[in-house]
Amino acid sequence: MPSWRWLLHSSTPVLPGLPDRQAEMRTGGLYWLACESPDTADRLCTQLLMSLPASARALLVNAAGASRDLVKAIPDDRGPGHLTLFDLPAMSPRRMIQAVRQDVPRVRGGEQAIWLIRVPHKGWDELVAESLALWCSRAQDWLRSVGSTLLVVGDTPPPALLDILLRHNDNISGLAQVYVAQGARHLLVHFWSNDAGVNGPHDFLLLDEGNGFRVSPRPEDDNAAPIANDQRQVLADTAVLAGEAPPTAQWQLFDDPDALLERGMDAQAATVIFALSGTDDVNALARRLYQLRSHCGRAVKLVVREMLQGLRQHEEQLLLASGANLVVPLGTPFLRFLTLVRSIQGHRWQRPMAAEPSALLARLQxxxxxxxxxxxxxxxxxxxxxxxxxxxxxxxxxxxxxxxxxxxxxxxxxxxxxxxxxxxxxxxxxxxxxxxxxxxxxxxxxxxxxxxxxxxxxxxxxxxxxxxxxxxxxxxxxxxxxxxxxxxxxxxxxAQPDVEAFRPLQPQKISLQALEARQ
Structure with a gap:
């Protein structure tokens, strides 16, 4: 029985890098890909179709927009030789499942084909579990009978949906998820069944190269690396203590951030803590973090503690992408701050490293x-x-x-x-x-x-x-x-930060006359 190679196959121009065991879809299989955003889901649908050979027959059903929007970027000399488009109007999850279950088997030309169904995941919760499980079971039976393969691509899945799909894995051949964590997009393959067998969970980095995505193995801990002799040492800006005494004798304090940077360049696995006194210092701090991370490697722990003005979201992400393991928010009590610092001991920085810091500054500002x-x-x-x-x-x-x-x-x-x-x-x-x-x-x-x-x-x-x-x-x-x-x-x-303003209640004196006037 032939198997289809989907959008993550390493030999295709789309998302190279994933092993074949997580890249093939077997004929008769139903696979599910849940993406963190509609834009990612749409782009992956387009890339899948673009990567199909001219000999393939494909059918696209879009319940999250217009099918033509997904295919308009495909050049005439790319994609399947035969592509049929269908649109579904907006409807409730249960009605959509029912519509797909009834209508898809009726479509002519659905034999020996690749089906791609694009759905929104809003509202997919426990209430749709029964309908979804029934549809998956019947869909696999039908796919086997017509020798076809089906991939469902959805966006912004609620946590309940992934639990439902994992619970009904007997009726699904594979489940993968795109999510964003620690400033990077990831592809998590929960399970994937094909002619090579069943492959368990594996997490990959999903890199955006502008004109397409590709996958990359996550940076793994080097278990063979010797333990650095400075792993318990803390190099810190004096301001991060906010007047408190150093917790242990292994804390070394610096009044000048440049002096802290110079000393930090010798670190192997020590913890280096910078104070951030205001958003005007973000770019300079990002460059220092990048210098340390590039020179010292992934074992050194880099921490930023906000001391005055609150960070905006993109500024925090800039610091994390530049090399910080942890950004401690303004207002965090001192003992809680120390607990957070202790919590990252033994960790290795897992994010992808940019080629140079100016690219990060340009992207996140x-x-x-x-x-x-x-x-x-x-x-x-x-x-x-x-x-x-x-x-x-x-x-x-x-x-x-x-x-x-x-x-x-x-x-x-x-x-x-x-x-x-x-x-x-x-x-x-x-x-x-x-x-x-x-x-x-x-x-x-x-x-x-x-x-x-x-x-x-x-x-x-x-x-x-x-x-x-x-x-x-x-x-x-x-x-x-x-x-x-x-x-x-x-x-x-x-500018004021886009945060809710919570003000403590203050007792106020009010006269009976004023109260009567208000009535």
């Missing part, structure tokens, strides 16, 4: 632009910033704003006060858009409170978070016409 732009300039800047941080834990928000019925898009932009570099706005097709650099989904409401001069609910009826890859290529973003009203631009020094 916003463009020096803010305020309202023309649609074309907005799209170019937003895409550039989104592309720069692919593969990191930095998340941006592209919001389609919905003004109140009484307000025009121009009035909405007039109410914006964009302080931070990377926060930009535009009006495209009479619709206002807002791009927030390094803003996680949980902080969107807090960010909107910061960027609107009025409470944002007094300006907007709502907003919708959209994917740059699905929106910025639309025709309305090809205009060079500037917005009729510019968003207010403030100096970056006036």
């Amino acid at each position: 916003p463009l020096q632009v803010r305020g309202s732009l023309s649609p074309r300039a907005f799209a170019a800047a937003a895409k550039k910033m989104a592309d720069n941080t692919v593969g990191t834990e930095v998340r941006h928000q592209l919001l389609r704003l919905q003004p109140l019925p009484t307000l025009t898009p121009a009035v909405v932009l007039q109410q914006l006060q964009l302080r931070r570099y990377g926060d930009i706005a535009c009006i495209a097709g009479d619709v206002p858009y807002l791009f927030l650099f390094a803003c996680s989904p949980s902080l969107v409401d807090a960010a909107l409170r910061n960027v609107f001069r009025l409470p944002w609910q007094d300006v907007l009826a709502g907003y919708e978070s959209v994917l740059p890859s699905q929106v910025l290529s639309m025709a309305q973003f090809q205009s060079d016409e500037s917005a009729p009203v510019d968003a207010l631009v403030l100096e970056p020094t006036d």
